[in-house]
Amino acid sequence: MKPHLWLVTGALVLSLLVPGRVRAGESGAARLVRAPAPPAEAEPLPPPAPVPVPVVNPEQVYTYEQLSIDLARLREQYPGLVQLRSLGRSAFGREIWALGLGTGPAPVLINGAHHGSEWLTANLVAAMADRYALAAATWQTYEGVEVAALLELATIWFVPMVNPDGVTLSQVGLSAFPSNAHADLIRMGGGSSDFTGWKANGQGVDLNRQYPADWAHIVASPAAPAFSHFKGSAPLSAPESGALYDFTLELEPEVVAAYHSAGRVIYWHFHTAPENYERDLAIAEQLSAATGYSLMPVEENPSGGGYKDWFVQALGRPGFTLEIGVYTDGGPLPLSAFAEEWQRNNTVGLLLAQEAIRLRGRRE
């Protein structure tokens, strides 16, 4: 092999072998040592194939802007494996992104950040999409799972940030919003200029109290828009929950998971049909084993309106709410909580994809 070939190959191999996270913005090609020009008579070298690198850095306050950049980059990096679409826009015009990973016929939907202050769940969901995509594209197993083969049978849709306005309010505050909205936002926040605990969307509607699942009987909803708990004037009155509802009906996922915080618990039941009880409990127990989270007991009169409530009741399919992290005072989980929650949850998407394949097979 000629010396310049060794250089290129060596750099590629090195970039594959060097452990640790490679930051977004560096590609394998960019770090190649420039080889001397080949002699005139040699065949011109083809450009080296780009080496996929992790895109999402979840150990940061993960903003809507960063998410938008990262998802576009994932689509670019993994053509044929990743699809990206906007499900619609938030009340303040931010896109509600959905990234589809895989080509399989069994769909799964995993979402995060229905609640603004629970934005660490967006870090988690985006990181899941990124790490699975990297494993599939490089034909590597992830925690023992053959991801590429799995994604020929299932497609996992990730909606990391259902509520980009609420997340932005919690992370950035008023300065990210037009000045003519400030008075309303302050009023809905109870007069405070501290928005870190904001859960609702930008209109003061709690997006996880918006779904048509016994909506009329939701308990403890404020009478007017507020930073938390206001169920809205009607089901799906908020554009964000409406967009996710429409997409879910279009996709018909075999199974869904909605990430929230906090408490390290899993909700899995909502007026579940008796014939689905054992099926759903078995999946919930797998999720519990993977995460170490406890299963919430079945309630006779649960307050509804949640995404998984609606999915379980209306579609008769398994849906789960996973509450990451140790309970705080209602504010966001600290970034330092990410590493452990990631370790607990990093296989959840793969586990649900395996279940989706089984569920689809059973119905056929």
Ligand SMILES: [Zn+2]
């Ligand atoms: Zn929540």
